[in-house]
Amino acid sequence: MISVTEWQKIGAGVTGFGIFFILFGTLLYFDSVLLAFGNLLFLTGLSLIIGLKKTFWFFFQRHKLKGTSFFLGGVVIVLLRWPLLGMFLEIYGFFSLFKGFFPVAFSFLGNVYNIPFLSESNNSWLPQLFRRLQGTSSMV
Structure with missing residues (x-):
């Protein structure tokens, strides 16, 4: 049986809230505050679930740098209050990062x-x- 630490449980909750805020911000016509908050919660939750070192290693592998740059660039663009462009960049980066998982x-x-x-x-x-x-x- 796989043991789940308390930090991983907290991370799963934070990631879930991040996804909720991203979906809710999208439903409210790309509300930049909700999208930015959702992005920050999602990345924080991911770091809590798999750890900071593994998160850094996942995002900054040589063959994933293009997807990482689009995803994190989209997060920055959303934080700068250009939500539509930022979300398009994030979606492209997300599919580029996780194309091996699909x-x-x-x-x-x-x-x-x-x-x-x-x-x-x-x-x-x-x-x-x-x-x-x-x-x-x-x-x-």
Whole structure:
């Protein structure tokens, strides 16, 4: 069993609040204060969950510098009260940073057809969609 420390629990809560504020700021027509607060909470929560050293190592790997620059540049642009441009930069940076994770996530979701509710005959397209989206790229 995996043990979860108190700091990781706090980090999960802070990250959840960060995602909530980002979504709420987006719903309120890109409110720059809510988006900036959500960005800061998200990055703080991520640092609490995986640690400062691992967070720094994740963002500043050589092959992830482009995504990191767009993501953190978007955060800075949002903090400077240009929320629409900043969020577009953040979204591009987010997809660039986590592009190696998406095939794994879709592979996991492709196996979800074993769950009774999702394996009904009227929902048979869902596992096929996830299998198609998972692709063949590897994490290496």
